[in-house]
Amino acid sequence: MRVEHELHHRRRGRNWGVGLLLVGFVALIFGLTVVKTLSLGSIVELERFDHVARPQLVPQEGAAQ
């Protein structure tokens, strides 16, 4: 049987508060990521953040013709 320490009772409110703040922080960073990513507009812009060689990002010679 697990006996809860008295400290856990005493700090329950504070622990819940800190937990909620951390969840809020994660949501904030996630939201920022979504908004910033969507605002890039083009998929090519998005792929610039991928550290993998992308042949389609290299301007092709004579592509305009």
Added chain:
Amino acid sequence: MTDASMTDLSYPGAPEAGLKDYFALLKPRVMSLVVFTALVGLLVAPVAVNPFLGFVAILCIAVGGGASGALNMWWDADIDAIMRRTKSRPIPAGKTTPGDALALGLALSGFSVLVLFLAAGPLAAGLLAFTIFFYAVIYTMWLKRSTPQNIVIGGAAGAFPPMIGWAAATGNIAIESVLMFALTFMWTPPHFWALALFVKSDYGDAGVPMLTETHGRRSTRRHILAYTVLLVPVALGLGFTSIGGPIYLAIAVVLNLQFLGGAWQLFRRSEEQAEADGYAAEKKVFKISLGYLFLHFGALLIEAALRPWGGSWQILSGLVGA
């Protein structure tokens, strides 16, 4: 949060700092003015901001303001314990330790500046970092205890939020944001000194030089009038920028006449007259000053809300032409 809180393990009955005590370290009442003026700075800017990014920017400015409040309480814990008005703050009341306030202030400063940088770019983040530094170091640690002009300098830190809000939206500094800064900056001294004239403070006991005590009440009355005179062109000038308009100007003219009239009345009064009527005029000017800033920024919001219909100048000319 610190070694001190670990000692609570051996004293189960000892008072435990709750979240509301940590929240009180952030000076929530000051934060509300910061949020309002920053929000106006962001909304009146001529650039549409993504609502989520706008929310994050305002949150960061509020948290940054709160962080500088916590740093202020950490440094001023000694004098807060002496003065009646500040005795019940979390540190002198024994609810949190100075170390807690320092840790919270530093952590929230880092968080707010970093997240604002991600959300709104380097200028807004840089301005917020400078504001925190200005309030915590230049004002709190250096000038607050060394000059009776401390309230003027402290007012600068409180004047930055609309400028940061504007920078978060536009990424630059413009005459409009500088004037919004100047409006709050010039408003702070007469607002605070009007209060100092009728509230018996114990700053002197705490060793904080206040104008009423170092230069006397006559000089304070002169200072109130001087700063109010300087405030008027700033407030009216804002009406002729891209964020102003006839509605703002009409409201500003009324408010400035009221404030200037009140400051003139305070200047003309002697201490005997003030004591005889229980500082009625001083209380009235303080009340006027409370509405003064709120209504100026509120008028800017009205002007911004009318922008989709061509702005208030165009609406007015349409009404006159009709």
